[in-house]
Every structure is written in structure tokens, then in C-alpha cells.
Amino acid sequence: QSLLTQPPSASGTPGQRVTMSCSAGSSNFGTSWVFWYQQLPGAAPKLLIYRTDQRPSGVPDRFSGSKSGTSASLSISGLRSEDEADYYCATWSDSLRGPVFGGGTKLTVL
Amino acid sequence: EVQLLESGGGLVQPGGSLRLSCVASASTFNNFVMNWVRQTPGKGLQWVSAVTGSGTSTRYADSVKGRFTVSRDNSRNTVYLQMNSLRVEDTAIYYCAKIAVGGTTDFDHWGQGTLVTVSS
Numbered sequence: 459q460s461l462l463t464q465p466p467s468a469s470g471t472p473g474q475r476v477t478m479s480c481s482a483g484s485s486n487f488g489t490s491w492v493f494w495y496q497q498l499p500g501a502a503p504k505l506l507i508y509r510t511d512q513r514p515s516g517v518p519d520r521f522s523g524s525k526s527g528t529s530a531s532l533s534i535s536g537l538r539s540e541d542e543a544d545y546y547c548a549t550w551s552d553s554l555r556g557p558v559f560g561g562g563t564k565l566t567v568l
Numbered sequence: 569e570v571q572l573l574e575s576g577g578g579l580v581q582p583g584g585s586l587r588l589s590c591v592a593s594a595s596t597f598n599n600f601v602m603n604w605v606r607q608t609p610g611k612g613l614q615w616v617s618a619v620t621g622s623g624t625s626t627r628y629a630d631s632v633k634g635r636f637t638v639s640r641d642n643s644r645n646t647v648y649l650q651m652n653s654l655r656v657e658d659t660a661i662y663y664c665a666k667i668a669v670g671g672t673t674d675f676d677h678w679g680q681g682t683l684v685t686v687s688s
Contacts, residue, residue: 493673502663502678503613514676546613550672556627557673559613
């Protein structure tokens, strides 16, 4: 069972803004950074957001990350068909001494 | 741009062994903390193991500790994952991934993955 909980699915129409959540349950993200990965069908994951709200070079500013207390969020504005993918949140776990991933959210662009 | 290429996956019986390799195309390979991350259809992504740039420090997920060994050969720009006592639940796509310099959970480069199937 993942320490990070994500809704299994989300959807939106082109041009819409979609927000996906990542919950740390009873734990608090505290000072831990949150990371987001995008996995297109048949491809390896790709780093989308690092250190909670930073975008790597080449990631459009349509993608944004935030966190508050026990929850983190990934928002996509101006939704496009090519955004249809699985999205995973991740953070460092001191107890496990390693990174942990959420179960992923499958985003469908209607 | 760093390129990572895994190999060594395949079909193995429960209790068997397999060694995965990951070659990196980067002259600064010995600066990278390298990781193995696996993906199963039912459980998503799971971090497996990490090795520091020098190879002197390693970490493992509890589920593989004592069975898997990560190592690296910086002269060959290669990281390895020796997997022993394999179980059905180890079936997954195994990715090697590089951590961004100074990072902990920011895997900024990934290989294409190699499939490991453990089945009788």
C-alpha cells in the first residue's frame, strides 16, 4: 500500500484546467519536497515537477505544482490531447530511507 | 543529454537469478547517483535500489534487501542490479534512473526499461 494516495483517474476537455491531488494521509509533507512524473503510453516516466513547484527545462508553464499540509497538487491548464498520460507524485520517506511514489492518476482528455 | 540503456531482462523461474545492466552515455557518470525503479501493472512505480557515484554506498527497498545487489563500474559507465532468489512478485519493468545532482527524488533521466518476468 502506497504511502501517497492519488485518485486513480481524472478527466478533462481540451482547454480546461485539471488538478490532480496527492495525499500523504495522516502524515504531513512537512518540509519534504514533492515531485511529479508524467508517463505517456508505452514510455518511461518523465520528471515534470521537482521540489514541489519547479519545472525542469522544456516543461511548459501549463504545468504547475503546489502543496499544503498533507496534500500536494498538480495542475494542468489549457489541457491538450497530448497530456493524456499517467501522473505520479513522489516524495522522500525518512522511515523507508528512499523515495516513495503514489499509485498514479490516469488522465483522460475527452 | 544523458542516455540510459538497460539490458538483461527476461523470463526466469522463481528462485532463479538475473543480472540487469544499464549503460550511460555521459562522461560525468561517476558524479551520478544511479537508481533502479520498477513498475508493475498492479502497484505502479516502486523504488528498488540506489548507488552513489563512487559505488561505496548503496540502499535498498525492504522488499529486495538481502536478495538484490546494486553495483557499478565507472570505467564502463555501467550500473548493475544482481537479482537473486527471484519471486513472482518481482515481475516488473525495471528502469535505471539518474538522480539530479544534489537531489533525492528527482529522477531526471530514465532508461527505456527492461522486462523481468518471474514465472514457472
